[in-house]
Amino acid sequence: MPRTTKKAQSTANTAAEGISMILDTPVLKTVSEAASFVGCAEIRLLELFCDALKLPEALGWEVIPQEHEHLLNEFKSQANATVQVLPEAVKTSETSVEPPKTAETPSNDEAPKEVEKAGKMTQGKSNSSGMTKKSQKAIDLELKNAKAIEFGIEKTEEIINLQNEFAKGAHEQKKRELAKLNGRLKVREAAHRKALLAIKKETEERSEEDILLSLKAAGIETSEELLEDIKAFSEMALGKFQTVFEETIANPWETGLESDSTDLEDFENWNV
Amino acid sequence: MQTVEKDLLPQKTRWSQRAIARHLCSDRKTVKAYAEQLAVVIPDYLKECPRNSDGSVESGFALTQYQCWVVCQLVTLGRAIKADMNGTAYRKVVKATAIAKAHLLSKKAFESQSDVTAA
Numbered sequence: 001m002p003r004t005t006k007k008a009q010s011t012a013n014t015a016a017e018g019i020s021m022i023l024d025t026p027v028l029k030t031v032s033e034a035a036s037f038v039g040c041a042e043i044r045l046l047e048l049f050c051d052a053l054k055l056p057e058a059l060g061w062e063v064i065p066q067e068h069e070h071l072l073n074e075f076k077s078q079a080n081a082t083v084q085v086l087p088e089a090v091k092t093s094e095t096s097v098e099p100p101k102t103a104e105t106p107s108n109d110e111a112p113k114e115v116e117k118a119g120k121m122t123q124g125k126s127n128s129s130g131m132t133k134k135s136q137k138a139i140d141l142e143l144k145n146a147k148a149i150e151f152g153i154e155k156t157e158e159i160i161n162l163q164n165e166f167a168k169g170a171h172e173q174k175k176r177e178l179a180k181l182n183g184r185l186k187v188r189e190a191a192h193r194k195a196l197l198a199i200k201k202e203t204e205e206r207s208e209e210d211i212l213l214s215l216k217a218a219g220i221e222t223s224e225e226l227l228e229d230i231k232a233f234s235e236m237a238l239g240k241f242q243t244v245f246e247e248t249i250a251n252p253w254e255t256g257l258e259s260d261s262t263d264l265e266d267f268e269n270w271n272v
Numbered sequence: 273m274q275t276v277e278k279d280l281l282p283q284k285t286r287w288s289q290r291a292i293a294r295h296l297c298s299d300r301k302t303v304k305a306y307a308e309q310l311a312v313v314i315p316d317y318l319k320e321c322p323r324n325s326d327g328s329v330e331s332g333f334a335l336t337q338y339q340c341w342v343v344c345q346l347v348t349l350g351r352a353i354k355a356d357m358n359g360t361a362y363r364k365v366v367k368a369t370a371i372a373k374a375h376l377l378s379k380k381a382f383e384s385q386s387d388v389t390a391a
Contacts, residue, residue: 043312044327050315059313060371 028063029072038075048075200242286334296347303343306350307335310363311342313371316379338382345377346370 035042049058052071064072131139215222289307293300308329312318320339322330335343346366353362353369370377 041324041326041328043318043329047318047327056315056374057371059315059318060367 026066028066029069030063031061034064034069034072038072039079040075045075286336287340288334289332292335292340292343296344298347302347304332305363306343306346306366307333307339310346310367310370311339313367314342314374314377317342317377338379341382341385342377 029037031042031045035045038045040048043059046059046061049061049064049068049071050056053068212222212227215226220226287295289303290300292307293303296303308331312321312329317339318329320336322333324330349369350362350366353365357365375381
């Protein structure tokens with residue numbers, strides 16, 4: 001179908017008349033052109049024509065008849081007037097804090113009628129936020145999850161802090177125990193040293209005369225050679241003892257770590 | 273030979289164009305064309321169509337029972353005309369017929385017909 005149509009007004013007798021008739025025939029506007037001129041949808045424009053002319057057949061038009069083209073200007077002016085009216089209505093609704101419900105409902109009823117007449121349909125969608133129920137539900141669920149996660153994070157931080165404090169306290173406790181153990185070791189060391197010193201002293205105090213008396217009591221005859229042997233042996237034994245003594249003093253914890261028998265009280269009761 | 277199996281319409285107040293296409297064993301684009309371009313010439317049908325802000329009919333809207341009935345009637349008419357017109361533009365004829373016979377496709381006619389079937 002051609003974009004624009006030319007309505008033939010009468011039959012032509014000659015070719016020249018026919019050509020002039022064709023050229024003089026006005027070009028009709030299509031519905032799409034007329035709709036863009038008025039500034040509304042095509043079906044809406046046809047509805048306006050239908051209402052204005054009381055002609056249901058107007059809904060099926062593809063071109064606007066010439067005799068009805070003057071209505072396009074009226075529709076356009078009505079559409080412009082509605083566009084100017086609508087922002088003011090929105091402003092009044094925004095400024096009023098608590099508009100009375102009874103006064104509001106009639107205005108809501110009138111506004112669509114005015115809009116219909118002017119050729120602009122405004123539905124409740126102008127106030128809608130564009131959010132569907134599904135998307136709103138999804139957003140609410142996400143907020144809920146975020147709050148739960150935040151709460152979980154706070155609780156976790158609290159637990160970690162408690163654990164750190166517990167660990168700190170445990171560390172302090174360990175330190176105290178180590179200090180105590182260290183003290184015990186020192187006591188043990190002192191006890192060992194004292195015992196060894198006592199033994200050493202007792203050993204040193206024993207003279208050759210004591211040895212001889214012991215031998216006589218045992219019924220062993222003494223001689224110079226025997227005495228020399230005993231002296232050499234005792235020196236050797238004392239030398240070894242000295243070595244052992246020094247080693248024990250240097251490493252008391254190796255000798256006394258397994259047994260917990262020695263303590264400060266035991267040391268005090270040591271009869272040396 | 274019918275390649276598409278006829279599907280029953282679900283028990284709802286509104287049916288999607290896709291469901292109606294399955295019910296009619298037709299393509300959804302065909303149903304869309306009939307629902308949004310051809311059937312809108314009927315005033316009662318147009319009143320029940322959801323609109324955009326500029327006044328145009330919303331695309332892909334779900335049809336009411338009356339609208340579904342109108343579309344089914346027009347699709348049946350189109351199938352009958354297409355066979356007769358042998359490939360020419362039959363949808364214009366369907367549109368013109370719908371305009372001419374709008375009273376037969378009005379809401380009153382639908383309600384009276386549904387009353388008759390119920391009785």
